[in-house]
Each structure stands twice: as C-alpha cells, then as structure tokens.
Amino acid sequence: AQTVTQSQPEMSVQEAETVTLSCTYDTSESDYYLFWYKQPPSRQMILVIRQEAYKQQNATENRFSVNFQKAAKSFSLKISDSQLGDAAMYFCASFKGGTSYGKLTFGQGTILTVHP
Amino acid sequence: NAGVMQNPRHLVRRRGQEARLRCSPMKGHSHVYWYRQLPEEGLKFMVYLQKENIIDESGMPKERFSAEFPKEGPSILRIQQVVRGDSAAYFCASSPGLAGGPNEQFFGPGTRLTVL
Numbered sequence: 001a002q003t004v005t006q007s008q009p010e011m012s013v014q015e016a017e018t019v020t021l022s023c024t025y026d027t028s029e030s031d032y033y034l035f036w037y038k039q040p041p042s043r044q045m046i047l048v049i050r051q052e053a054y055k056q057q058n059a060t061e062n063r064f065s066v067n068f069q070k071a072a073k074s075f076s077l078k079i080s081d082s083q084l085g086d087a088a089m090y091f092c093a094s095f096k097g098g099t100s101y102g103k104l105t106f107g108q109g110t111i112l113t114v115h116p
Numbered sequence: 117n118a119g120v121m122q123n124p125r126h127l128v129r130r131r132g133q134e135a136r137l138r139c140s141p142m143k144g145h146s147h148v149y150w151y152r153q154l155p156e157e158g159l160k161f162m163v164y165l166q167k168e169n170i171i172d173e174s175g176m177p178k179e180r181f182s183a184e185f186p187k188e189g190p191s192i193l194r195i196q197q198v199v200r201g202d203s204a205a206y207f208c209a210s211s212p213g214l215a216g217g218p219n220e221q222f223f224g225p226g227t228r229l230t231v232l
Binding site: 004006033042043044045046047050091095097099101102103104105106107108109 | 147149151157158159160161164171172174175205207209211213218219220221223225226
C-alpha cells in the first residue's frame with residue numbers, strides 16, 4: 001500500500017517570492033511515480049509536475065520544480081516567482097509503477113495563499 | 117477536444133434518496149476513475165473501470181455504492197439510500213489506453229453532492 005503525507009495544511013508567500021511545499025510518502029514498490037496537482041477555487045484538478053522514481057534528476061516545469069529525495073522518501077514542490085494565479089490547494093500524489101493504469105494516492109493537501 | 121465532463125455539477129438529495137453521477141471521458145479515453153473528496157481532505161480513490169468492466173473497486177464502500185461504464189454512454193456512479201456522510205465532491209478522471217508509463221489522468225470539474 002502507498003501512503004502520502006502533506007504536513008503543511010496552509011502556506012503563504014508574497015508575490016514574486018519562492019515557496020516550498022513538503023510531501024513525504026511511503027511505498028514498498030521499487031517502481032513508482034510521484035505527482036503534484038493543483039486545485040484552484042474552480043476545483044478543477046490540474047497536473048503540475050511529475051517525477052519518475054527511477055530518475056535521479058529532479059523534474060522541472062517552468063517556475064515549478066521538485067526536490068526528490070528517494071532515500072528520505074521526500075518529494076517537495078518549489079514554486080519560484082510566485083504569481084497570484086498560483087493560489088490554490090496543492091496535492092501530492094503517488095502512482096504504483098509497472099503498469100500504465102491504476103489509482104492515484106493523494107495527500108491531504110496544502111492550501112497556498114499568494115499575497116500581492 | 118472537450119475535457120472530461122461531469123454532470124450534474126451540484127446535486128442535492130434527501131436522506132434515503134438515490135444519487136446518480138455521470139462522467140463522460142475525454143474523446144478516445146477508455147479508462148475511467150472515480151475519486152471522492154470529503155471536506156478538508158484529499159481525494160480518495162473509489163473505483164477504476166474500463167469499458168464494460170470494473171478493474172479495481174478496492175476503494176468503494178461495500179454497500180449502497182455501484183459504478184458502471186457501459187459500452188455506449190457515460191460512466192455512472194450510483195449511490196443508493198444516501199446518508200449525510202455521503203456529502204462530498206466526486207471527481208471523475210479519464211486516461212487513454214497507452215502502454216509504457218502511467219497514463220496521465222485528466223480530471224473533470226467534479227460533482228458536489230449535498231445530502232440534507
């Protein structure tokens with residue numbers, strides 16, 4: 001079974017600053033994937049970034065990057081140059097590898113507020 | 117290409133009534149997932165279906181809940197004899213049937229069920 005834990009219920013950041021959201025996970029699988037999803041007030045879930053566990057290089061997508069620490073089972077999301085539109089609930093999620101289909105396991109979420 | 121469609125967006129039921137939630141996957145997608153989001157919590161997997169088949173229903177409550185994905189038409193999540201604890205947002209996601217690595221799950225806007 002996989003578990004995902006987000007220990008920060010809420011975070012805030014000033015516009016244009018950088019913020020890091022934390023996530024830890026537990027899995028017995030050797031092959032797995034990790035994701036960060038964004039849920040704005042519209043409630044639409046949007047994939048932000050994904051990381052393959054077998055890759056040592058941290059994934060980046062424009063202003064979004066991750067710090068993947070496999071031994072520590074940590075997967076944090078860094079948002080650089082924060083924008084007002086980044087305000088949302090952010091969910092960390094895991095996916096068991098070895099298959100193309102299956103369930104995502106989500107953390108509890110972190111509410112991010114961006115101050116102008 | 118239209119995204120994942122869910123209807124209704126909001127559904128109000130009285131205790132004991134039935135709730136039917138519909139999900140139309142993205143065009144070309146043959147895999148559908150249902151997740152439930154209770155207030156202040158992350159999304160929890162319920163069931164995963166392919167056309168006419170339930171593949172994984174490990175997250176479905178044993179009673180009152182059922183899901184189907186017929187050959188023609190949308191996927192339906194059915195909740196019989198609803199209780200107040202069923203009040204939640206129900207999200208549907210779909211993915212294509214591509215081999216090699218996890219298929220991205222595209223989420224619908226959700227159905228918010230309120231049980232009076």
